[in-house]
Amino acid sequence: MSAVSVAMSQNLVDVGATDDVPQRGARCVKKGDLTIAIFRTQDDQFFALEDKCPHKHGPLSQGIVHDGCVTCPLHNWVISLSSGQAQGADEGETRTFTVEVRDGRLLLDLEELR
Numbered sequence: 001m002s003a004v005s006v007a008m009s010q011n012l013v014d015v016g017a018t019d020d021v022p023q024r025g026a027r028c029v030k031k032g033d034l035t036i037a038i039f040r041t042q043d044d045q046f047f048a049l050e051d052k053c054p055h056k057h058g059p060l061s062q063g064i065v066h067d068g069c070v071t072c073p074l075h076n077w078v079i080s081l082s083s084g085q086a087q088g089a090d091e092g093e094t095r096t097f098t099v100e101v102r103d104g105r106l107l108l109d110l111e112e113l114r
């Protein structure tokens with residue numbers, strides 16, 4: 001886990017290299033009390049969600065990434081990486097953030113991290 005530190009133009013902050021995030025895995029960045037998990041799918045799409053399951057706050061970053069979703073490691077709820085919504089019969093939502101990829105770097109919008 002690393003801290004958000006390097007300010008870029010506008011409101012974007014550089015939170016690391018795409019290569020730092022394993023395929024079908026996640027890497028966390030912290031901003032104050034907020035922990036954001038950046039996920040990478042098998043086909044190299046990136047998504048940023050708060051690292052907190054809507055069920056009982058399990059660490060989604062330690063879950064299994066599959067089919068555009070992550071399965072929470074605690075009780076197996078399936079959360080959409082794009083919407084943050086729990087899938088199937090489960091109800092709840094995890095906060096999502098915009099993540100941009102530019103020149104192999106991951107950028108988050110600082111305004112969204114408040």
Ligand code: FES
Nearest residue numbers: 053055056058072
């Ligand atoms: S905390 Fe994630 S499924 Fe229960």
